[in-house]
Amino acid sequence: xxxxxxxxxxxxxxxxxxxxxxxxxxxxxxxxxxxxxxxxxxxxxxxxxxxxxxxxxxxxxxxxxxxxxxxxxxxxxxxxxxxxxxxxxxxxxxxxxxxxxxxxxxxxxxxxxxxxxxxxxxxxxxxxxxxxxxxxxxxxxxxxxxxxxxxxxxxxxxxxxxxxxxxxxxxxxxxxxxxxxxxxxxxxxxxxxxxxxxxxxxxxxxxxxxxxxxxxxxxxxxxxxxxxxxxxxxxxxxxxxxxxxxxxxxxxxxxxxxxxxxxxxxxxxxxxxxxxxxxxxxxxxxxxxxxxxxxxxxxxxxxxxxxxxxxxxxxxxxxxxxxxxxxxxxxxxxxxxxx
Amino acid sequence: xxxxxxxxxxxxxxxxxxxxxxxxxxxxxxxxxxxxxxxxxxxxxxxxxxxxxxxxxxxxxxxxxxxxxxxxxxxxxxxxxxxxxxxxxxxxxxxxxxxxxxxxxxxxxxxxxxxxxxxxxxxxxxxxxxxxxxxxxxxxxxxxxxxxxxxxxxxxxxxxxxxxxxxxxxxxxxxxxxxxxxxxxxxxxxxxxxxxxxxxxxxxxxxxxxxxxxxxxxxxxxxxxxxxxxxxxxxxxxxxxxxxxxxxxxxxxxxxxxxxxxxxxxxxxxxxxxxxxxxxxxxxxxxxxxxxxxxxxxxxxxxxxxxxxxxxxxxxxxxxxxxxxxxxxxxxxxxxxxxxxxxxxxxxxxxxxxxxxxxxxxxxxxxxxxxxxxxxxxxxxxxxxxxxxxxxxxxxxxxxxxxxxxxxxxxxxxxxxxxxxxxxxxxxxxxxxxxxxxxxxxxxxxxxxxxxxxxxxxxxxxxxxxxxxxxxxxxxxxxxxxxxxxxxxxxxxxxxxxxxxxxxxxxxxxxxxxxxxxxxxxxxxxxxxxxxxxxxxxxxxxxx
Numbered sequence: 001x002x003x004x005x006x007x008x009x010x011x012x013x014x015x016x017x018x019x020x021x022x023x024x025x026x027x028x029x030x031x032x033x034x035x036x037x038x039x040x041x042x043x044x045x046x047x048x049x050x051x052x053x054x055x056x057x058x059x060x061x062x063x064x065x066x067x068x069x070x071x072x073x074x075x076x077x078x079x080x081x082x083x084x085x086x087x088x089x090x091x092x093x094x095x096x097x098x099x100x101x102x103x104x105x106x107x108x109x110x111x112x113x114x115x116x117x118x119x120x121x122x123x124x125x126x127x128x129x130x131x132x133x134x135x136x137x138x139x140x141x142x143x144x145x146x147x148x149x150x151x152x153x154x155x156x157x158x159x160x161x162x163x164x165x166x167x168x169x170x171x172x173x174x175x176x177x178x179x180x181x182x183x184x185x186x187x188x189x190x191x192x193x194x195x196x197x198x199x200x201x202x203x204x205x206x207x208x209x210x211x212x213x214x215x216x217x218x219x220x221x222x223x224x225x226x227x228x229x230x231x232x233x234x235x236x237x238x239x240x241x242x243x244x245x246x247x248x249x250x251x252x253x254x255x256x257x258x259x260x261x262x263x264x265x266x267x268x269x270x271x272x273x274x275x276x277x278x279x280x281x282x283x284x285x286x287x288x289x290x291x292x293x294x295x296x297x298x299x300x301x302x303x304x305x306x307x308x309x310x311x312x313x314x315x316x317x318x319x320x321x322x323x324x325x326x327x328x329x330x331x332x333x334x335x336x337x338x339x
Numbered sequence: 340x341x342x343x344x345x346x347x348x349x350x351x352x353x354x355x356x357x358x359x360x361x362x363x364x365x366x367x368x369x370x371x372x373x374x375x376x377x378x379x380x381x382x383x384x385x386x387x388x389x390x391x392x393x394x395x396x397x398x399x400x401x402x403x404x405x406x407x408x409x410x411x412x413x414x415x416x417x418x419x420x421x422x423x424x425x426x427x428x429x430x431x432x433x434x435x436x437x438x439x440x441x442x443x444x445x446x447x448x449x450x451x452x453x454x455x456x457x458x459x460x461x462x463x464x465x466x467x468x469x470x471x472x473x474x475x476x477x478x479x480x481x482x483x484x485x486x487x488x489x490x491x492x493x494x495x496x497x498x499x500x501x502x503x504x505x506x507x508x509x510x511x512x513x514x515x516x517x518x519x520x521x522x523x524x525x526x527x528x529x530x531x532x533x534x535x536x537x538x539x540x541x542x543x544x545x546x547x548x549x550x551x552x553x554x555x556x557x558x559x560x561x562x563x564x565x566x567x568x569x570x571x572x573x574x575x576x577x578x579x580x581x582x583x584x585x586x587x588x589x590x591x592x593x594x595x596x597x598x599x600x601x602x603x604x605x606x607x608x609x610x611x612x613x614x615x616x617x618x619x620x621x622x623x624x625x626x627x628x629x630x631x632x633x634x635x636x637x638x639x640x641x642x643x644x645x646x647x648x649x650x651x652x653x654x655x656x657x658x659x660x661x662x663x664x665x666x667x668x669x670x671x672x673x674x675x676x677x678x679x680x681x682x683x684x685x686x687x688x689x690x691x692x693x694x695x696x697x698x699x700x701x702x703x704x705x706x707x708x709x710x711x712x713x714x715x716x717x718x719x720x721x722x723x724x725x726x727x728x729x730x731x732x733x734x735x736x737x738x739x740x741x742x743x744x745x746x747x748x749x750x751x752x753x754x755x756x757x758x759x760x761x762x763x764x765x766x767x768x769x770x771x772x773x774x775x776x777x778x779x780x781x782x783x784x785x786x787x788x789x790x791x792x793x794x795x796x797x798x799x800x801x802x803x804x805x806x807x808x809x810x811x812x813x814x815x816x817x818x819x820x821x822x823x824x825x826x827x828x829x830x831x832x833x834x835x836x837x838x839x840x841x842x843x844x845x846x847x848x849x850x851x852x853x854x855x856x857x858x859x860x861x862x863x864x865x866x867x868x869x870x871x872x873x874x875x876x877x878x879x880x881x882x883x
Contacts, residue, residue: 035768040479042402044767044805045785045795047482053538086563087395087545096563152594160598167604168595169588170565283590285564 003326010319014312021311023068025304030064036298040084058084058300071304080308081301085294090305093290098309099180100170101279101286105271107183107202108209109264116214117260120221121253124229135218142215147208151281154204168283171198205282209275213267220263224256231255257328265321269314379863379882380603384584388596390610392564392589395545398522399472402479404783404874407519408609409567409587411874414522414552417447417466418513420870423630425787426685428513432461432523432553432576442508442826449499453576455525456557457550463501467493468526470503472535480520483785487512508826511788517873518786525551555580555878564589569877581866581881600625600859606882607867608859609875613672614736616857624862629672632856633681633784633871635792636673636738638729638745638849641776642802642810645718645725650707651754652846656693657700658748659849668740673852678839679792681853683871686789686822686835690843692850700752709753716753726755727776730766738779741851770807779851780806787872789835790823797842810847 029036037054038046055061058081059070074081080090123135159167166172171182175194178185183202186195228234229252237247276288287306294302393406398414401407417433430436433447453461470493473481487509494502505512515521524544528551529535532543544551548558555577556569569585588605590596597618599605611627619625640646640655661675674682677692709716709725716725731742739760746756759775769775785791795801798819799811815838822834842848856869866879 034765042479044780044782045402046479048804050477050479050482053477085394087400087540087542088563093563155595155598160602163602167598168590168592281592281595283565283588283592283595285562289564289591 003323007319007323010315010322014315017315018308018311021307022071022304025307026064026068026071029300029303030067034298036060036084036300039298054084080305083294083299083302083305085297085299085302090301093302094287094305094309096180097285097287097290100284101272101288103181103183104202104205104209104284104286105268108206108213109268109271111206111210112213112217112267113264115210116217117221117257119214120218120260121225121248121256123218123222124225124256125248127226132222136222139215139218139222142211142213143219144215145211147212147275148277148281150208150211151204151278154208155281158204165203166197166201167204168281169201170285171201173197201282205278205284208278209271213264213271216263216267217260221256221260224259225252228252228256254328258325261321261324261328265317265324269310269317272313272317273310382882383582384586385582385607385864385877385880385882386599386605387585387587388590388599388605388608389587390591390608393567395540396548396558396561397478397541397544398519398524399476399481400478400540400545401519404610407874409558409569410519410522411554412556412569412585412877413548413554413558414519414524415453415461415554416516416519416521416523417449418516419876420517420873423868423870425514425633425683425870425872428517432466440826442510443505445503445505445512446496447501447503449501450576451499453553454574455528455550455553456548456572457525457528458574459525459527460498461523461553462498463495464498465523465526466501467495468529469523470521472524472529473520475535475537476540477538478540480518480785483515483518483520487515507824509824510826510828510831511786511790511823514786514788514872519874523553525553556585575878577878580878582877585877597859600861603861606861606864607875611857611859613670613855613857616670616672616859619859626860626862628858628860628867628869629855630869631674631683631871632854632869633684633787634781634854634856635676635679635681635850636779636781636852636854637676638741638851639770639778639780639806639808640810640847640849641727641770641773642808642847643773644727644776645720646727646776647809648707649845650703651709651725653693654700654703654707654752655749655754656846656849657696657703658752658754659693659745659851660695660748661692661851662695663744664741665852668737668744669852669854672855672857674855676850676853677843678850679796679842679848680789680835680839681784681792681871684784684787684789684792686793686832688836688839690836690839693843693846695748697748697751704752704754711753714750714753715755724755725753726757728757728759729777729779730759730761730769730775731779732763732766733760741779767807771804773807778806781854784872789838790819793819793835793838793842794823797838797847802847808847810845812841812845815841815845 037051037058037060040054041050059067078091083090083093086093119135123132126132155167158165171194173194175182175186175191176189178188182198183195186198234247234252237251273287276292278284279286279288290302291306294306389405389408391405393401393409395401396406396409398410401410415432417431418428419431421429432449432453434450435448437446449461449463455461470484470488471490473484474488474490487505487507489506492503492505494504496502529541529544533541546561555572555575557572559568559570561567566589567587571580571583573579590599593612593615596608597615600608600619601622603624616627620627640652645651665671665673665675675692678690680687704716708719712724717723718725729742731738742758746758749756761769766778770778782792782796795805797815799816802808802810818834818838822831822838825831825834856871863882864880865883866881
């Protein structure tokens with residue numbers, strides 16, 4: 001199977017998956033014992049006629065299958081509905097909040113790779129040496145430290161005590177938003193003050209996220225490398241007199257990198273779904289906060305929109321991982337064929 | 340082998356040392372801070388940390404405090420409050436007004452120097468347009484005006500005189516005009532941006548303001564989930580506001596907000612939880628405002644089963660340890676609530692409170708024939724244990740503690756209280772479906788009038804619809820209705836005395852606390868006042 005066919009087939013699979021997600025979210029929201037119309041109309045202060053008006057407007061009086069039909073009809077026309085909690089089209093909200101999460105995720109992802117994979121490799125190569133112990137201790141701390149605690153600690157030290165970094169927000173310097181990713185926008189518009197401000201504000205949340213992901217990455221890379229280093233072909237390579245550096249990085253690492261890449265794919269999907277606590281602590285206007293507030297305000301259109309985006313992101317992240325396998329490991333041919 | 344073991348120990352020691360040094364660094368740091376007299380930071384901008392983001396900024400649609408804070412300062416109204424006292428209403432766009440003897444006609448004389456942000460004059464036409472717009476759009480807060488106005492009510496007499504003829508003489512009409520729903524909007528701007536559609540929101544005004552308001556500030560930018568920025572409107576009729584810029588940031592995490600305040604990067608934190616007050620008390624340059632509000636907390640008694648009996652309701656009211664709750668649950672940031680109307684509001688009367696009196700409660704139940712079975716009394720009507728269930732919202736520490744304290748003291752009068760922790764939404768559903776007997780809830784005012792409390796809570800229709808209670812007293816219903824439409828203030832005040840006496844006697848609710856409105860401020864913030872029925876007035880605030 002050609003790579004192109006494989007990608008197309010995987011993309012085609014998006015349709016039933018997204019439909020499944022849609023039906024699931026609608027069904028859950030249909031059975032939960034909450035009256036969203038009353039919540040939107042002012043809670044206890046809501047007047048019955050206002051509640052009824054909102055029920056009509058959002059088709060809440062219709063049976064579940066009709067609600068799903070209306071939603072899919074809108075979706076096919078690029079309309080994800082109006083958010084009840086922000087009063088804006090959900091599509092507009094997602095366009096505003098997704099870039100924030102994407103920027104944070106990409107930044108922390110890169111940090112995690114830069115630190116995680118080398119640490120894991122060195123740790124494996126220097127097994128049970130001091131450097132191994134240190135990197136394992138750091139990895140364990142990263143994987144086991146609660147994200148919110150790390151975030152608060154960083155804020156306390158770098159904002160409150162030292163005053164080196166801003167505590168929260170994305171960018172305070174006025175900036176024209178083009179892509180929604182403030183670092184890129186500041187580069188495009190040549191706004192260096194905004195770039196520096198955005199970078200400073202990105203530092204703490206991205207470090208937290210990276211540290212968290214890095215912990216897992218170090219451990220997986222280390223164990224994968226150790227497994228490969230014990231393989232016979234490595235011994236053969238060494239026996240042939242191939243320099244140690246080439247054995248380690250060309251023969252061992254290339255084979256050991258598959259499990260870390262799998263982990264990275266899943267992690268990236270998680271990062272893109274938004275980390276609610278982290279985004280809350282750093283007042284980061286991303287998807288996690290949007291999802292949390294839409295759940296708290298029983299904002300069904302926003303909840304469904306969020307779930308669809310997350311499903312889409314997870315599928316695409318996994319697809320990218322599968323394709324990456326093919327590039328890294330010549331034995332792997334996407335579509336299940338081995339040569 | 341030896342070397343290997345040694346390395347592990349070394350590594351552990353180093354790891355511990357690193358962690359400890361970080362912790363020691365964190366703990367040790369405050370001692371090094373040199374305390375200096377704080378200087379005003381960012382002197383031209385008032386930095387507000389809001390507890391939540393508005394969902395929209397259209398005065399005809401907005402029905403929450405988060406949006407009201409912004410709308411109140413972008414738009415002006417005919418009248419408003421210049422002090423914490425809700426009984427004193429002051430002129431705004433209306434220089435003066437007259438009320439007919441029958442309380443049906445209100446004539447407002449507008450000031451001639453007020454302009455919208457696009458420079459056009461605020462006229463009587465704009466007032467009519469604004470009020471008719473609210474009624475036509477029929478959005479959640481519109482009921483306040485619709486209960487006594489229709490599309491024929493507002494009449495333009497001349498450019499600067501407007502007469503409003505009510506459909507019924509509602510005495511709370513002036514307090515309603517202080518609410519953001521009665522804000523005056525610029526007809527030209529609205530018509531150019533979607534106009535008015537019956538039963539529909541105006542999506543443009545939900546997110547924008549450009550030229551639509553006549554308040555002391557204009558909307559510069561609103562970045563969702565980040566901030567709202569306002570800039571001073573220099574031609575404001577009261578003179579330009581003291582501070583040129585307002586920045587309202589949405590920082591949901593309380594720890595972050597505390598740090599911002601202590602560092603001086605924020606001036607005001609709204610909606611500050613009482614439980615976090617100790618975090619900032621004593622911090623240099625920070626103060627806590629705890630002003631009496633009209634926000635009340637109470638227990639709804641379902642008034643069915645054993646609670647249908649007035650004696651039982653009175654007894655459970657007497658079995659509440661009010662003082663302990665105020666001191667240890669509310670940490671002193673609340674005062675005792677004795678009846679449905681909060682103190683400080685028109686219509687409040689000192690009709691006495693139920694006091695914590697176990698002996699009195701026992702005597703009351705003995706008298707009513709509830710004899711002890713084993714640990715608890717028995718309901719003679721059913722032969723079952725005297726008791727009830729209360730639903731408490733999950734995760735609400737304050738309400739859980741109240742329920743636990745009450746359970747303990749109710750046991751002393753032989754009343755078995757079962758506590759059921761449930762989500763907020765489920766709590767109301769349960770009591771409305773008669774699947775639980777009591778809930779702990781609260782009420783915030785829409786406008787400063789006792790009718791907003793008495794009818795909303797004790798009128799039998801609302802008692803059933805909102806609170807799921809079977810309480811019904813026809814005499815009370817009639818008095819509430821009479822008081823609602825009574826034009827004579829003295830007669831109306833007397834009616835509220837009668838209403839409160841009946842409510843005290845019937846005890847359909849356990850009135851608990853009138854909570855304080857808590858805000859944390861930097862000490863350099865001046866010119867602030869809190870009115871329980873008006874959002875923060877930014878016009879007079881300055882930093883010094």
